[in-house]
Amino acid sequence: MISTFKRLTAMARAYAHHPDPRVAAANMISLLVASNQPFYPLYLWWLMSADITAAWFTFLSTPFFLAVPAVARRNSIAGRALLPLAGIGNTVLSAWLFGTASAVEIFLVPCGIIALLLFRPHERVFSLALTALAFGVFLLLHDTYGQPLALYDATEYAALARLNLVSASMLTAFVTILFSGILAQAERSADATGHKKAG
Template sequence: MISLLAKAAEMVRAYARHPDPRVAAANVIALLVASNQPFYPLYLFWLVSDDITAAWFTFLSTPFFLAVPAVSRRNGAAGRALLPLAGIGNTVLSAWLFGTASAVEIFLIPCGVIALLLFRPRERLAALAIAAIAFGVFLLLHDGYGPPLSAYDAAEYAALARLNIISASTLTAFVALLFSGMLAKAERSPDAAGDKKTG
């Protein structure tokens, strides 16, 4: 059993691996999000309500997150762009499913942050465009979703909002730690050491 789990973990690591650290980061984030999606209905059931009908529709975005490493192998920029765009799409879907009272739109923040971090300065236009989409979605759609598929009472919406705020905050913190590690690794590289000596 342990050997099977180890083999599965190595397969996942191999799927996420990429020589470009920003692409590798996008792959790791995408697979993390996809691996957590099956637990969302359980969190909803335990913490909010036994009405989890709407949660099953969130799986429509799972294939897009799982596809990020595959797309990245063909085109690194396209793979990096797919991750925040899939996140924005999932957020829009969830806002329609649960209503804006669920605070699910807070996931637009990590989507924008991820877009800004994944692209290099020379690719700033792509980063800003995707971040603008995240911001624009909130401005244009916030009051336009109509009645949600699942409606909850005030206490249940408060619990759902807490769940989404904690989840989005945790994702943002993970992304910050991931990129902090990348920066630390870059600072320890021979090129960076050479720059310090000559600077």
Template sequence: MLALDQMTGALRRYADHKDARVQAANVVALLVASNQPFYPLYLYWFVADDVTPALFTFFSTPFFLAVPALARKHAVAGRALLPLAGIGNTILCAWLFGVKSAVEVFYIPCAVIALLVFRPQERLFSFMLAGMAFGAYLLLDGGYGVPMVSYSADEYAALARLNGLSAAMLTGFVALLFSNVMDKAEGSGKAAGDNKSG
């Protein structure tokens, strides 16, 4: 129990940042990275016995883990790495599993993250990264080549459900996280206004 508390504390310190948007991006990055080891298990339990393609998704894990470290040196680059890693991982998974897996649905949370992690004056980065997510879907769809494995129709249906649910949960988590960021910002602004008027 002590070891778990220490690890949790270390992760919180690693994700911590004075900029609330950067900290939110760090939390999302670490959440995705921590969930990746379980993806082969989900695949085995809910889809099929052959989970070989899922093992290659670990190539993207170091990029997600690097987001907080990069953000400490350059906040914009750190935030940009998060959707970039997500887009790259989605392209990789679409090649590994094929478009029948519906894994391309993960372009949606990638675009949403890109639009939320930057401020209004940084919109160029948002639009460029969100455009990359949509562009990858439009330009690469059907062009990934032969997938690593071929599942049955029922297995593809189960994999599509798994990916759809996962992408929806990730998008929902991101929305709630940034809702809290906005609420804190509004609360700080209100408190400053109250102090000024007092």
């Protein structure tokens, strides 16, 4: 069991590996999200209701998250762009499935943050376009979803909203810590280069 887990972990790391740290970060985030998606129906069942039918539709986005590293190997920009696009698409789908009372639209915030961090200054057009899409989706679609597929009572919606708020906050924290590490590594490399030149 442990050896199987180690092999799977090694395979995931190899799949996510990329010499470009921003691409590697996108790959890691995408695999983290994909690996957590199977637990979402369990969270709903445990916190709210035995009726978790709507949750199974969220797996429609899983292939897109899993495809990020493969796409990034062919085209770095396309691979990085696919991550926030998959996140935005999954958020829109979830808002239709569970309704805006579920507060699932909060995931548009980390989608926008990820889009801003994944691209370099000369690629800013992509980051700004994806961030604008994330917040445009909220502004334009928030009141247009209609009757959700899943209906819950006020207590259940409160539990679902807490789950989504905590999950989005944890994702945002993970992303910022990840990019803080990338920045620290860049600073160490710059310091090392400066010392070599000074020597």
